[in-house]
Amino acid sequence: MDLGKIAFLETLTLDDESGIMGAILVTDAETKPLEFRVTAPIKTTNFQKTLYGDVLLEHILVELISLPLINAISEEIDLILVKDPLFLGVNNKQGVRVIRVHNEGGQNGSSKKNNQDVHVIGTNGSTLYIETSKKYESELSEIKDTINSLAESRNLLEPFERLKAACEQVHLQKTSE
Numbered sequence: 001m002d003l004g005k006i007a008f009l010e011t012l013t014l015d016d017e018s019g020i021m022g023a024i025l026v027t028d029a030e031t032k033p034l035e036f037r038v039t040a041p042i043k044t045t046n047f048q049k050t051l052y053g054d055v056l057l058e059h060i061l062v063e064l065i066s067l068p069l070i071n072a073i074s075e076e077i078d079l080i081l082v083k084d085p086l087f088l089g090v091n092n093k094q095g096v097r098v099i100r101v102h103n104e105g106g107q108n109g110s111s112k113k114n115n116q117d118v119h120v121i122g123t124n125g126s127t128l129y130i131e132t133s134k135k136y137e138s139e140l141s142e143i144k145d146t147i148n149s150l151a152e153s154r155n156l157l158e159p160f161e162r163l164k165a166a167c168e169q170v171h172l173q174k175t176s177e
Contacts, residue, residue, distance in 0.1 A: 001078070001079075001139075001142050001143060001146045002078065003079060003146050003150060004029060005027065005028060005034065005076065005077045006028075006078065006079050006080075006150075007024050007025065007026045007070070007073065007075075007080040007096075008024065008080075008081050008163055009022070009065075009066060009080055009081070009082045009087055009098075010022070010023055010024075010025075010083065010084075010163040010164060012163075012171070014041055014171060017043070018043070018171070019042045019043035019044070020041065021039055021040070021041050021042070021167045021170070021171060022039040022042075022065030023036065023069070023163045023170075024036070024037050024038075024069040024070065024072075024073060024163075025159055025162065025163050025166070026073055026075045027159065029150065031154050031156075031158070031159050033162075035073055035074065035075050036166065037069050037072050038166070039064070039065055039068065039069065042060055044060070058089055061084065061086045061090075062087070062089040062090045062093065066098075067090060067094065070094055070096065077096055078096070079097050079099060079143070079146075080096050080097065080098045081098075081099055081100075081156065082098055082100050082101075083100065083101065083102055083157070084100075085100055087100070088100055088132060089133070092135060097132065097136050097143065099130050100132065101128055101129070101147070101157065102128070103129070104129070118130050118140055118144045120144055120148045128147075128151060128156060128157070130143065130144060130147055
């Protein structure tokens with residue numbers, strides 16, 4: 001698998017009244033930014049909370065954040081990296097592989113129990129784990145090799161920190177206007 005462009009997909013939960021913002025950062029293989037998109041804060045109503053119940057957050061992350069952001073980017077991407085396991089649901093709605101990267105073993109917090117975590121060695125010998133949904137489970141070995149080569153020279157969790165900081169800056173800018 002050739003990895004030319006990677007997307008990092010993340011959310012920022014604001015205070016209860018401000019909602020959740022989503023952002024996507026498209027980078028080259030060296031994690032240098034190529035494109036950035038952000039959603040407006042998504043605020044849920046009490047009625048939505050009642051109707052959706054436990055699936056509300058997954059609905060927000062997949063339908064209201066992931067899909068609009070993926071559809072909005074102009075770059076052709078090879079892989080989407082996420083930290084939140086609920087984002088893996090977007091694999092069934094579009095064609096770019098979504099892979100969860102995290103630094104805790106044993107699928108802690110994962111809603112997808114259909115595959116075992118695969119570990120990769122990151123910068124400074126740190127261990128990262130990757131997982132995906134059942135749709136791309138058969139490709140996980142090839143994806144692991146690709147991510148391993150990238151993780152040797154790049155901290156794959158660092159772009160998520162950039163995304164959170166960028167969301168905070170956008171939010172602060174919007175609230176000060």
